[in-house]
Amino acid sequence: MTTINAVTTLTTDGEIAVLSLNHPPVNALSAVLREGLMAGLQQAKVLPGIRALVLICEGRTFLAGADIGEFGKPAQGPSLYLIQDEIEAAPYPVVAAIHGTSLGGGFEVALCCHYRVAVPSAKCGLPEVHLGLLPGAGGTQRLPRIVGAAKALEMVTSGTHVGGADSLAMGLFDQLVPEGELLAGAKQFARQVLAEGRPLRKVRDADDKLLPDRGNAALFADFRAANAKRFRGFLAPEYNIRCIEAAVNSASFEDGKQVERTLFLELVSGIQSQAQRYAFFAERQAQKIADVPADTPTVPVARVGIIGAGTMGGGIAMNFANVGLPVTLVETSQAALDKGLAVVRRNYENSAKRGKLSSAQVEQRMALLTGALDLQALAGCDMVIEAVFENMAIKKEIFAKLDAIVKPGAVLATNTSALNVNEIASATARPEAVVGMHFFSPANVMKLLEVVRGDKTSKPVVATAMQIGKKIGKVAALSGVCPGFIGNRILAARGAQSQAMLLEGAMPWDIDRVLYDFGMPMGPFAMSDLAGLDIGWSAETSKGASIRDLLCEAGRRGQKTSAGYYDYDAARNARPSEVTRQIVADFVARQGRSPRAISDTEILERCTYAMVNEAAKILDEGIAQRASDIDTVWINGYGWPVYRGGPMFYADTVGLPTVVAQLQAYGEMMGPGFSLSPLLLRKAAAGEHFTR
Ligand code: 3HC
Numbered sequence: 001m002t003t004i005n006a007v008t009t010l011t012t013d014g015e016i017a018v019l020s021l022n023h024p025p026v027n028a029l030s031a032v033l034r035e036g037l038m039a040g041l042q043q044a045k046v047l048p049g050i051r052a053l054v055l056i057c058e059g060r061t062f063l064a065g066a067d068i069g070e071f072g073k074p075a076q077g078p079s080l081y082l083i084q085d086e087i088e089a090a091p092y093p094v095v096a097a098i099h100g101t102s103l104g105g106g107f108e109v110a111l112c113c114h115y116r117v118a119v120p121s122a123k124c125g126l127p128e129v130h131l132g133l134l135p136g137a138g139g140t141q142r143l144p145r146i147v148g149a150a151k152a153l154e155m156v157t158s159g160t161h162v163g164g165a166d167s168l169a170m171g172l173f174d175q176l177v178p179e180g181e182l183l184a185g186a187k188q189f190a191r192q193v194l195a196e197g198r199p200l201r202k203v204r205d206a207d208d209k210l211l212p213d214r215g216n217a218a219l220f221a222d223f224r225a226a227n228a229k230r231f232r233g234f235l236a237p238e239y240n241i242r243c244i245e246a247a248v249n250s251a252s253f254e255d256g257k258q259v260e261r262t263l264f265l266e267l268v269s270g271i272q273s274q275a276q277r278y279a280f281f282a283e284r285q286a287q288k289i290a291d292v293p294a295d296t297p298t299v300p301v302a303r304v305g306i307i308g309a310g311t312m313g314g315g316i317a318m319n320f321a322n323v324g325l326p327v328t329l330v331e332t333s334q335a336a337l338d339k340g341l342a343v344v345r346r347n348y349e350n351s352a353k354r355g356k357l358s359s360a361q362v363e364q365r366m367a368l369l370t371g372a373l374d375l376q377a378l379a380g381c382d383m384v385i386e387a388v389f390e391n392m393a394i395k396k397e398i399f400a401k402l403d404a405i406v407k408p409g410a411v412l413a414t415n416t417s418a419l420n421v422n423e424i425a426s427a428t429a430r431p432e433a434v435v436g437m438h439f440f441s442p443a444n445v446m447k448l449l450e451v452v453r454g455d456k457t458s459k460p461v462v463a464t465a466m467q468i469g470k471k472i473g474k475v476a477a478l479s480g481v482c483p484g485f486i487g488n489r490i491l492a493a494r495g496a497q498s499q500a501m502l503l504e505g506a507m508p509w510d511i512d513r514v515l516y517d518f519g520m521p522m523g524p525f526a527m528s529d530l531a532g533l534d535i536g537w538s539a540e541t542s543k544g545a546s547i548r549d550l551l552c553e554a555g556r557r558g559q560k561t562s563a564g565y566y567d568y569d570a571a572r573n574a575r576p577s578e579v580t581r582q583i584v585a586d587f588v589a590r591q592g593r594s595p596r597a598i599s600d601t602e603i604l605e606r607c608t609y610a611m612v613n614e615a616a617k618i619l620d621e622g623i624a625q626r627a628s629d630i631d632t633v634w635i636n637g638y639g640w641p642v643y644r645g646g647p648m649f650y651a652d653t654v655g656l657p658t659v660v661a662q663l664q665a666y667g668e669m670m671g672p673g674f675s676l677s678p679l680l681l682r683k684a685a686a687g688e689h690f691t692r
Contacts, residue, residue: 002043008036010044015051015194016187017044026064027057029105031077033067037109038078041086052093052190055113056183061100062122063109068131068277071268080105080137084112088202093193097186098122098173101161108137111146114201115193117186118173120164127159131280132236132273132643136264140243141256142203146171149213149248153223156240157231204253213248220245233519233641235272239263271653275645278691279635282628282646286477287466290625296463299411305330305381307398309340309371312415313387315443318344319472321368322444328381330372337371344369347444379405383468385437387415390536395419396427403428411461413437418484421454431456435465438485439474440637448637449474450485475636480623486615486633489623490647493614497606498524500671502547503588505595506603508565509576514603519641524607526574529564533557550583606666609659612651616677619648619690627690648690656684 002010007023019040023033044053057063066080087094087109096102096110098118107124110116118124126135126143134140135156144152147170155162167173177185213219220241224231231237246259267273288294304320305328306313317327331337348362357365370377375398378384384406386398395414402412412433414424425434436452449469453462462478469476479485484492498511512523522530533548534557542549551557551564556579558564559572566574588595615630624630631646644650651659663676683690 004040004043005032005036007033008040010040010047012047012050013187015049016190017047017050017053018183018187019044019053019055020058021056021063022058024059026061026101027059027106028065028067029063029080029109030067030070033063034077034080034083038083038086041083041090045091050092051194052095053090054095054097054183054186054190055087055109056097056186057099059100062096062098062102063106064101065104065106065127066137068280071277072274080108084109084138087112088114088204090114090200093190093198093200095186095190095193097182098124099182101125103161104128104135104139105137108135108139108142111139111142111203114199115174115189116172117175117177117182117189118164118167119179119182119185120176121179122164122167122173123161124167124172125159125161126156127161129157129159129234129236129240130276132234132270132276133267134236134240134243134260134264136260136268138204138257138260140240140260141247141253144244144247145203145206145209148209149216149219149244150223152244152247153220153241156244157227157237210248215249234643235270236267236276239267272643275643275649275653278628278645278649279631279642282632283475283636285626286475286629286632287470289462289466289478292459292463292466297460298464298467299382299409299460301325301382301411301464301468303328303381303383305378305384305406306387307375307378307384308387308389309337310387310389311343311441312439312443313385314340314344314347315441315445316385316387316415316439317369318347318365318444319439319474321365323472324368326368326370328370328372328377330375330377332373334373337373341366341369341371375401375405378402379407381406381410383411383413383464385413385415387439390416390419392419392423395424399424399427399434403430409433411435411464413465415439416452418488420483421452421481422456425454425456432458433461435461436479436481436485437465437469438479438487440487446637447473447475448487448633449476450479450487450633450637451476452479452481452485454481475632477629477632477636478625479633480621482618482621482623486618486624486630487637489618490611490614490630490634491638493610494607495524496671496673497610499547500669501598501603501606502584503591503593504598504669505588506598507576507581507584510598510600511603511607514600515607518604518608519644521639525565529558529566529568529574531558532560533564547584547587550587551580554579554583556580602666605662606670608647608650609663610670610674611647612659613663613674613677613680615647615651616680616683616690620677620679631691645691652689652691656680656689657687660684 004010009020011018021027094113096113096116099122102110102124126139128135164176168176175189243260246256250256303326306317307330309329309331317329320327348365351357352359352362413435417438421436425431435457438450440446440448451465466476508525512526515523534552537552542553544550556563559568562568565580567577618624619627627648631648634640634646635642640646
């Protein structure tokens with residue numbers, strides 16, 4: 001065995017050289033790995049008697065891509081291009097032996113190998129689009145030469161990871177070998193290639209899959225049109241499409257590669273990719289808690305209990321069933337339980353209709369859900385999540401009962417979206433077991449899990465909530481206790497401004513349009529209509545003291561009544577409403593105010609800067625551990641456009657002095673409850689940033 005460098009070794013087995021890479025955690029193509037790979041390839045070439053080379057990785061995965069942390073820093077070590085040329089020009093077949101995830105630059109290296117062998121669990125893909133990028137090492141030119149333009153377009157713009165069997169069927173892998181036998185299988189494959197005298201196949205030379213689409217402008221126009229909504233606001237999908245177009249229509253591979261190079265360089269230095277790369281690391285950083293180290297013991301969770309089988313409870317239950325964990329769902333009546341389980345079944349069956357699940361999988365998941373009408377059924381659960389409606393007295397009563405029923409050591413979680421977790425915990429004799437696990441609706445879809453740490457929550461309980469979040473595919477972020485926690489507290493700050501501007505002369509659709517154009521999935525008024533305007537409202541207590549009261553009194557309760565701030569047609573398309581316009585105008589007039597024209601800039605600044613200001617307070621108070629956690633919450637729970645990096649990153653791009661100056665300029669209009677965050681003021685004055 002020859003040690004090439006700290007991460008690379010070269011061994012031989014008869015006529016086969018094996019170049020092995022080991023750069024934990026994910027074998028990213030950092031400078032040290034590229035150096036080892038290049039040197040290893042060159043050394044293998046001069047070894048006597050070598051007739052084939054197997055490229056394999058140790059640890060949990062094959063090369064998972066370029067080192068994202070190196071972008072924007074001075075280049076070191078050999079470029080990926082040079083390495084790829086070295087592989088393609090090898091005097092013998094080079095076989096990539098793939099396990100784990102072969103992604104981005106890692107898959108682009110594999111695509112330069114003459115053959116690819118993988119275990120069935122291996123996946124491959126070009127996920128650069130999620131980082132605001134495109135595959136910059138020939139991926140956009142080689143991929144369509146294997147799978148054709150249509151499939152390549154879908155793969156590069158969605159960033160999907162393709163499983164082993166599908167990769168084999170699509171020609172991305174040449175052979176699957178049994179799990180655990182990758183090296184032996186790859187060597188055997190290499191020997192077979194030699195025995196059969198198969199050629200040194202180069203993907204770059206294979207044009208036949210491209211030719212049918214040459215000049216087919218409709219293919220690309222149709223793809224753009226069909227996906228316009230999905231790609232809204234993002235630069236990278238369009239740039240990826242242009243590269244596939246170049247692959248199809250360029251006179252040569254090199255010409256297409258040049259287009260890819262130019263567009264990659266533009267994206268990598270742009271603000272969108274910077275924001276998306278930041279968000280990638282922010283999400284992973286959010287997993288880490290300063291005083292709860294990674295080796296903190298956790299509660300083994302083998303059975304989960306959920307109280308409440310409504311929209312939230314049912315959605316939460318699906319997350320656990322999806323990963324094979326049995327769930328006990330408790331309701332107060334058989335009818336409510338049946339209804340809740342029926343909704344879950346319908347959701348699964350809809351997934352099956354879309355081809356995402358087999359009918360056997362639907363049944364497997366449903367079989368993991370057990371209904372019960374008595375809290376006693378939760379006795380043996382390792383984690384219980386309360387998901388009843390937002391009423392402190394009811395929640396305390398439930399927790400007091402749980403305390404007497406659930407086994408010691410179990411986690412007692414509340415899905416409250418705003419209530420005081422410490423007060424809920426005080427209803428038990430074990431406040432250390434109580435934690436907030438705030439899921440977002442629809443809970444089976446939305447990525448965010450806000451884990452709320454009470455004053456007495458133990459470290460193992462916090463660690464368990466974070467860990468189970470990752471297990472069920474959520475992005476978990478930690479919050480301290482305050483009304484609304486990180487996410488809803490910032491939402492309330494935005495809500496206050498949008499309501500204030502309604503009274504100053506803006507209409508709901510003006511405000512929603514500005515925020516939608518900024519990249520949010522919807523504005524605050526469309527969101528209220530979706531949630532229901534009558535949440536927390538009752539006809540008996542309504543005083544007609546707000547526009548919301550007046551809308552509800554007029555029977556306009558939101559989408560469910562086909563009328564709220566907007567009018568809705570049968571397909572739930574929203575239209576500005578003359579009725580709402582009149583209600584707002586009358587209300588404003590009764591208050592003795594004269595409406596003024598409010599510019600789009602003012603709408604955007606007051607909404608987003610008020611959010612930044614509230615976020616700064618949250619950070620200052622230690623409710624959030626770090627600025628990037630706040631961004632993670634808003635990107636994954638509220639649809640803040642990831643290409644703007646979250647409110648904190650956005651504030652840094654605008655410049656904190658500008659944010660402060662504008663908030664000061666709006667002055668009293670910001671409302672009597674508004675005050676500037678001392679942290680924001682300090683940072684702006686010191687020329688500091690939140691996220692850099
Ligand atoms: N560069 C640098 N660090 C990376 C990395 C990368 N490409 N991929 C993962 N990491 C780091 C993570 O930040 C994390 O670090 P931490 O432990 O310090 O927090 C650690 O590796 C483990 O990552 P995950 O927690 O995400 O581990 P998982 O097992 O859940 O997932 C994975 C593994 C599927 C490989 C996932 O990490 C992933 O999707 N990585 C990104 C893959 C990617 O986007 N590749 C393309 C890069 S761009 C490129 O190649 C450009 C080229 O075309 C020129």
